[in-house]
Amino acid sequence: MKVSESLPRLSNCVAPPPESAGLPAREVKNFLVRLDIYTSVMEQEKHQKFIKNLEKALSEKDSHNSWALTYEEEVAAVNYQAPELLTQRALKLKASGKYLDVGCGTGLVGEAIIRPQKENLYIDGCDISEEMLKVAEQKGIYRSLTCCDVFEIPYANSSYDIVISAGVFASNEDNQKSGFANSQALPGVIRVLKPSGYCVFSVSARVWESDSRDY
Secondary structure, eight states: OOOHHHHHHGGGGOOOOOHHHHHOOOHHHHHHHHHHHHHHHHHHHHHHHHHHHHHHHHHSTTTTTTTTHHHHHHHHHOOOHHHHHHHHHHHOOOOEEEEEEEEEETTHHHHHHTTTTTTTTTEEEEOOOOOHHHHHHHHTTTTTEOOOOOOGGOOOOOEEEEEESOOOOOOEEEEEEHHOGGGGHHHHHHHEEEEEEEEEOOOOHHHHHGGGGGO
C-alpha cells in the first residue's frame, strides 16, 4: 500500500493539543510524523507532475490548455520564483507606466506586480493558451488579455515601458519540437518597447547552457 493511501486526508489532519483531547504526547507526536510524511509525499507527486507537464509542453504543440487548472499548484510545489524575481527587477527600472506580460499564462507575474505596486501602472497580457488566459482573467489584474503566439504579438510599435516574460523563452531544439518561443521571437517583443523601455525576461539554466549566444 502506498503511504498516501494509508494516511488521512490533509483536510482531516488537524492534531488536537494533548491537554484538550486527552491523548498521550507520544500518540500526538506519531500523528504529526504521519502528517509530515503525507505532506512530503504529496509535494513530491506535485513536483513529478510538474516535470511531466513541462516536458510535454516543450515537446508537444497546444499542450498548455490541459495544464491550466493545475499549473499554479504545481509550480508552487517546485518553488518557482521567476515571477517575483523578474517583478522586483522590473519595478526598480520602471515603477509606473505600461507593462506587457508576454506569455502571461495564469497571471503569476501580474499578481507579483500588483502586490507592491498598483498606482499609475497598467498591465496587458498575452498567451497562446486560451485556458490559461481564462484563469488570468478571473484575477482582475490585467487591463486586457490577448490570445496569440509570441512570434506574432499584435501590439503597436513603441507602446510599452516594460515587457516582462517569465519562463516563456526556450531553446532552439524546443522550438523545433513544439513551436515554443526561442530567441528568434525577441525582435518582435522588443519592437513594442518604447525607446527608453526595458525587456525583462528569464530562461532556464538548461536553455542558457545550450543557446546563450542566441540570447
